[in-house]
Amino acid sequence: MCLAIPAKILSLNGTSAMIDLAGTQREASVMLLEDAAVGDWILLHAGFAIEKITEEDAQQTLELLRSIAWEDEVR
Numbered sequence: 001m002c003l004a005i006p007a008k009i010l011s012l013n014g015t016s017a018m019i020d021l022a023g024t025q026r027e028a029s030v031m032l033l034e035d036a037a038v039g040d041w042i043l044l045h046a047g048f049a050i051e052k053i054t055e056e057d058a059q060q061t062l063e064l065l066r067s068i069a070w071e072d073e074v075r
Contacts (some may be wrong), residue, residue, distance in 0.1 A: 004043035004050060005065070007057035019044065022062065029075060 007019040007028070015031040021044065030049045031037040041058040042049040053061075 001060045002045060004045040006053065006061050007042055007049075009036060009038055009040045009042060009049075012036060017049065033047075037063070 005021060006066070007021040009017045009023065009030070009063050010020055011018045012030065015029055017030045017036060018025055019028045019029050019042070028042075028044055028047055028049055030042070033042070033052060036049060036052070039056050041053050043051045043053055
């Protein structure tokens with residue numbers, strides 16, 4: 001099973017983007033997206049943006065991931 005995590009594009013330089021991933025900035029490839037733009041929310045897998053998503057979907061997914069992580073800490 002693969003996991004893709006929501007991230008926001010902060011800046012672009014060709015096919016490379018600086019992204020915000022839950023408060024951490026890192027570089028990622030946007031070569032698989034035709035129309036990536038600053039401010040877009042994307043799904044990130046293995047350093048590659050694989051799909052654009054809405055901010056609402058990104059926030060819901062991040063909240064779900066946070067709740068799963070919190071549940072694991074409680075156990």
